[in-house]
Amino acid sequence: MNIDMIRAAARRLEGHIRHTPLFHSPFLDELAGRRVWVKAECLQHTGSFKYRGALSAISALAPENRAKGILAYSSGNHAQGVALAARQVGAPAVIIMPADAPRIKIGNTRALGAEVVLYNRVAGEDREAIGAGLAEERGLTLIRPFDNAQVIAGQGTTGLEIAQAAAAAGIAQADVVVCCGGGGFASGIALALEAEAPGLRVRPAEPAHFDDMARSLRSGTRLSNAATSGSLCDAIISPTPGELTFPILQRLAGPGLVVTDDEALHAMAVAFNMLKVVAEPGGAVALAAALFQAQAFETEDVIVTISGGNVDAEVFQMALSRFGADHA
Amino acid sequence: MNIDMIRAAARRLEGHIRHTPLFHSPFLDELAGRRVWVKAECLQHTGSFKYRGALSAISALAPENRAKGILAYSSGNHAQGVALAARQVGAPAVIIMPADAPRIKIGNTRALGAEVVLYNRVAGEDREAIGAGLAEERGLTLIRPFDNAQVIAGQGTTGLEIAQAAAAAGIAQADVVVCCGGGGFASGIALALEAEAPGLRVRPAEPAHFDDMARSLRSGTRLSNAATSGSLCDAIISPTPGELTFPILQRLAGPGLVVTDDEALHAMAVAFNMLKVVAEPGGAVALAAALFQAQAFETEDVIVTISGGNVDAEVFQMALSRFGADHA
Numbered sequence: 001m002n003i004d005m006i007r008a009a010a011r012r013l014e015g016h017i018r019h020t021p022l023f024h025s026p027f028l029d030e031l032a033g034r035r036v037w038v039k040a041e042c043l044q045h046t047g048s049f050k051y052r053g054a055l056s057a058i059s060a061l062a063p064e065n066r067a068k069g070i071l072a073y074s075s076g077n078h079a080q081g082v083a084l085a086a087r088q089v090g091a092p093a094v095i096i097m098p099a100d101a102p103r104i105k106i107g108n109t110r111a112l113g114a115e116v117v118l119y120n121r122v123a124g125e126d127r128e129a130i131g132a133g134l135a136e137e138r139g140l141t142l143i144r145p146f147d148n149a150q151v152i153a154g155q156g157t158t159g160l161e162i163a164q165a166a167a168a169a170g171i172a173q174a175d176v177v178v179c180c181g182g183g184g185f186a187s188g189i190a191l192a193l194e195a196e197a198p199g200l201r202v203r204p205a206e207p208a209h210f211d212d213m214a215r216s217l218r219s220g221t222r223l224s225n226a227a228t229s230g231s232l233c234d235a236i237i238s239p240t241p242g243e244l245t246f247p248i249l250q251r252l253a254g255p256g257l258v259v260t261d262d263e264a265l266h267a268m269a270v271a272f273n274m275l276k277v278v279a280e281p282g283g284a285v286a287l288a289a290a291l292f293q294a295q296a297f298e299t300e301d302v303i304v305t306i307s308g309g310n311v312d313a314e315v316f317q318m319a320l321s322r323f324g325a326d327h328a
Numbered sequence: 329m330n331i332d333m334i335r336a337a338a339r340r341l342e343g344h345i346r347h348t349p350l351f352h353s354p355f356l357d358e359l360a361g362r363r364v365w366v367k368a369e370c371l372q373h374t375g376s377f378k379y380r381g382a383l384s385a386i387s388a389l390a391p392e393n394r395a396k397g398i399l400a401y402s403s404g405n406h407a408q409g410v411a412l413a414a415r416q417v418g419a420p421a422v423i424i425m426p427a428d429a430p431r432i433k434i435g436n437t438r439a440l441g442a443e444v445v446l447y448n449r450v451a452g453e454d455r456e457a458i459g460a461g462l463a464e465e466r467g468l469t470l471i472r473p474f475d476n477a478q479v480i481a482g483q484g485t486t487g488l489e490i491a492q493a494a495a496a497a498g499i500a501q502a503d504v505v506v507c508c509g510g511g512g513f514a515s516g517i518a519l520a521l522e523a524e525a526p527g528l529r530v531r532p533a534e535p536a537h538f539d540d541m542a543r544s545l546r547s548g549t550r551l552s553n554a555a556t557s558g559s560l561c562d563a564i565i566s567p568t569p570g571e572l573t574f575p576i577l578q579r580l581a582g583p584g585l586v587v588t589d590d591e592a593l594h595a596m597a598v599a600f601n602m603l604k605v606v607a608e609p610g611g612a613v614a615l616a617a618a619l620f621q622a623q624a625f626e627t628e629d630v631i632v633t634i635s636g637g638n639v640d641a642e643v644f645q646m647a648l649s650r651f652g653a654d655h656a
Binding site: 314 | 346370371432600601604605606607641642644645648652
């Protein structure tokens with residue numbers, strides 16, 4: 001993994017991805033007690049940065065492998081990122097999803113042209129076995145959601161944009177808080193900033209009780225979460241830091257940040273009121289950390305990522321009914 | 329009014345306004361049955377294009393008039409646009425608002441540094457008299473929300489951006505549906521498109537029962553609405569087309585479009601799900617027309633504006649609970 005891979009990914013992605021804005025709002029500054037900048041990846045195609053990584057990985061394949069097709073396991077943003085990216089390069093995509101995934105997510109993935117194969121996780125069906133069978137039969141290439149160098153390179157293109165926007169805004173020193181599951185987004189951004197904006201330091205943000213990355217960074221070894229579900233921030237729940245991503249973050253990232261589900265909902269409402277953008281709980285944890293954990297930062301400027309690929313309308317309503325009138 | 333005023337406004341606004349994106353989403357195309365492009369002015373500062381017009385007008389004033397201060401009557405987006413624009417050029421701003429306006433709007437306007445003067449509309453207090461007294465006493469300059477040439481020029485900068493983005497996307501012919509109250513936004517865009525993209529034609533969109541512009545365009549004379557309140561689309565309710573704006577739209581605009589409150593709420597939910605942006609009902613009427621009134625269009629491409637300066641959280645929840653699960 002190096003900066004050249006990220007620059008090459010940026011060239012492949014050009015003309016496909018949206019260069020998302022870096023928002024600044026005096027209202028956010030007031031809430032946070034410092035300057036807050038928001039990299040709005042919710043405005044990316046499919047609502048999340050996952051599309052960058054998926055397109056990077058698929059466009060890096062040899063044409064004959066692309067033509068045979070792509071395989072992914074995901075019920076979330078990675079599924080839709082892979083589906084759209086595959087469609088754009090004319091590659092067939094097979095997405096393996098649990099049969100009990102929300103129908104909306106299954107429908108969205110199919111609407112993007114992917115073949116969705118369902119497995120029964122409750123009955124103990126093994127998605128890896130199903131995937132391996134399909135991959136062998138059809139010659140599909142598996143795209144992992146974060147432990148894939150080209151996926152990390154694609155997410156890193158967000159870091160190139162952050163570096164450029166920060167330079168334009170005169171920001172030389174800042175913590176860059178990144179919503180973190182397996183660490184693909186955080187590690188890609190960290191590599192880009194190392195080369196392009198060395199005064200900017202990534203800090204992963206995670207939901208309470210699913211802070212495997214924060215604990216792993218503290219202990220120096222990859223630790224797992226006790227549970228695999230049970231947070232509103234389901235978009236960024238993963239069992240353990242990635243094999244590729246962890247060493248990168250160990251070398252480059254500052255201490256992790258941990259926010260409650262309530263803080264994430266509150267940050268969603270602030271994004272609604274102040275920025276007019278839609279975040280999902282997992283995509284709002286970095287903003288939540290910047291807004292509600294002032295004591296965790298020492299830099300005058302804090303940059304955060306925000307995303308919202310699969311926002312459940314009921315969860316959003318909950319955020320608004322609890323926190324929507326706070327800062328309108 | 330001419331294109332040179334709009335180009336001059338664009339130069340004064342550069343570095344202050346956000347150049348908002350023109351979004352395209354295959355999901356919207358599918359719903360509408362044609363290609364739909366969304367000019368996301370909800371991502372403008374204060375959530376609405378009103379900031380462009382306010383900054384254009386205030387920055388065009390002679391320095392001695394700016395220093396004396398600005399006066400505006402508004403309880404909505406114009407208030408916040410004027411407050412922010414005045415603060416940015418160092419001008420004092422006095423905003424006259426009804427005492428029964430939502431506390432949130434009063435608070436937002438004060439938070440932007442304006443002095444808010446309340447009047448009791450229920451008791452029949454005359455805001456014009458209050459404003460005239462203050463203006464004389466302090467030498468304030470009144471900025472009207474739409475019947476002001478420099479305001480129209482500022483709104484027209486949106487049209488310059490639409491023309492540029494349309495050219496980049498290869499769109500030579502399109503209807504451009506613009507949310508319309510008094511017609512400042514629609515007439516400014518129409519003037520910009522006349523000069524820069526003559527194949528693009530403005531069509532004003534209004535809420536049902538408040539379609540004074542559509543009826544006036546049909547009849548060739550300025551007609552009024554029967555009521556002055558009673559629509560969820562309160563952001564774009566005005567009694568009658570403007571003196572300056574109507575002749576411009578009469579010369580340049582196509583037939584008006586009229587949408588129901590339900591269609592506006594539905595469009596808000598679609599913007600939430602597909603674009604991850606927050607619109608208010610009045611800022612969603614153009615998108616609603618494009619999505620739900622296919623028979624009204626003949627062009628393959630339709631461009632719509634969307635905005636959302638003062639989104640009531642309860643209204644947004646209503647939109648989500650009724651239409652949020654439709655197209656997620």
